[in-house]
Amino acid sequence: MKTYRIGIHFEEGVVLTVEAESKKAAEQIAMDAVDDYGGTEYPKKFNQNCVHREYSVAHTEEDD
Numbered sequence: 001m002k003t004y005r006i007g008i009h010f011e012e013g014v015v016l017t018v019e020a021e022s023k024k025a026a027e028q029i030a031m032d033a034v035d036d037y038g039g040t041e042y043p044k045k046f047n048q049n050c051v052h053r054e055y056s057v058a059h060t061e062e063d064d
Contacts, residue, residue, distance in 0.1 A: 007058040010039055017047040 016033060020026035033042055042048040 003063040005061050005063050008055055009058040010055045012039060012050065013052040014042070015049045015051060016042060
């Protein structure tokens with residue numbers, strides 16, 4: 001059996017609910033959450049609402 005490396009293109013639109021002292025701070029908290037959890041389930045405190053998700057195979061190569 002062969003091994004393949006599959007590149008996946010993934011795009012997700014999510015609305016997060018964030019408590020913060022300012023708009024800028026809220027945006028930073030959201031960006032940090034995306035860095036930590038993007039493409040997965042966010043912690044319940046963010047009250048995640050996925051508004052769209054698209055994905056496809058970008059490339060396939062045989063692993064040597």
